[in-house]
Amino acid sequence: MSINVHSHAFAGNPLLSKFSFSGHPLPPSAALEALNARIGLPNTHSYPSLSFKVLPFRNGRPLASSEASSGDSPPIWHLGWLGLDDLRVIFDNSGAQLSVDSLVYLNSSAEDDAVYWAIDVSAEVIELGSKTGLRFVELRTLMVATDWSDLQAMGNLAIAGHAKALLEWHNVSRFCGHCGEKTVPMEAGRRKQCPNGSCKKRIYPRVDPVVIMLVIDRENDRALLAKRPMRLHRLYTCLSGFTEPGxxxxxxxxxxxxxxTRVEVGEVVYHSSQPWPVGPSGIPCQLMVGFFAYAKSLEITVDKKELEGALTSLMLSGTVEKK
Incomplete structure (x- = not known):
């Protein structure tokens, strides 16, 4: 049996791979200086040729717009990037104050001389006003609606996933885990610092691995799938779970x-990995690691606290047929 996956959701972020500013990404310190200069803070070096693009999030949902597609295809989604001036006007009209520390640096692009940022507006009453067609959309919705053969669309999905992970990390790391002091953002939001002079802990986003596995019955060419509580009706997926310390x-x-499932697994074979920023909000930076797992036992006993049910499916020419 051979299974090939050409695309992974949230992988292939163009801002972390091929895009750069004049051959090199703009360092966080320079990006922050350019942002301060554009907002109007004194004694900062200006980068007049740069444009600033900001992706707002509300409760983990990025701003996005959609347009109708041809035929029976689903709508085409676009991320709702705002210019810095547009964002400032929206904040001013809503009576809120735009803080430099609330913006998180994503990276820069040489292709359009742009610096990309993300901002969490969950705590603000922000009205988009004339920005019609824009709304905050669940990231899983964008994942399902995205055409996975469209590399640009998949790149935008990866950017949104990266931004969501960073913003949620900021939300769960507001205080130092060592002394309890309130942390301050550093390096344009790429890390945090404890301001306590006797502590001074540096805090970076931590990646938590999640395993996901296609459990295979080799002899009968079957796979084990499961349905989790509170998911879509009749949606069966691979088993998955968090790694334990050690x-x-x-x-x-x-x-x-x-x-x-009380199924015993023997051989475990690595398949591939992908970022997974749509898991529990308390664990914002997840890396999903995929495996093939070959069953040594075939009797299934479902843990009802974790799963609603499980089934075995025939693997036929790369498709799955329920059995």
């Missing part, structure tokens, strides 16, 4: 499969 990824695959 546990390898392969051990996590075997443990999670056993705990949820």
């Amino acid at each position: 546990e390898s990824l392969e051990e996590a695959v075997r443990r999670e499969t056993w705990e949820e």
Whole structure:
């Protein structure tokens, strides 16, 4: 059996790979200086040729717009990038104050001399006014609606995922875990610093690995799928779970499969990985690591606390047929 996946959701972020500013990404310190100069703070170096693009989020949802597509295809989504001047006008009209520290630097692009930022407006009463067609959309909705063969659309999805992860990390790291002091953003939001002189802890986003596995019955060419509570009706997916401290990824695959279905797994084979910024908000920076897992036992006993049900499916020419 051979399974090929050409695209991963939230992977291939163009701002982290091929885009650059004059051959190199604009360092966070320079990006922050350019932002301060544009907002009007004194004694800062200006970058007059740069444009600023900001992606607002509300409760983990990016601003986006859609346009009708031809035929029966779903709508085409676009991220709702705002210019810095537009963002300032929206804040002023809403009686809110735009703070430099609330903006998180994503990266820069040489292709359009643009500096990209994200901002969380969940705590602000922001009215978009004349910005018709824009609304805050669940990231999973954008993932499902995106044409995965469109590289530009997939790149935008990856940018939105990266921005969401950084903003949610800021929300859950407001205080130093060592002394309890309120943290301050540094390096244009790329890290945080404890201001306590006796502590001074540097805090960076931490990536938490999540394993996801296609459990396979080799002899009968079947795969094990499961349905989780509170998900879409009749939606069955691969098993998945978090790694425990002191546990390898392969051990996590075997443990999670056993705990949820009482199926024993032997050989575990790595497939690929992808960012996963749509998991629990308390764990914002997740890396999903995919595996093939080969079953040693075939009897299924579902853990009802974790799953609503499980089934085995025939694997036929790369498709899945329920059995």
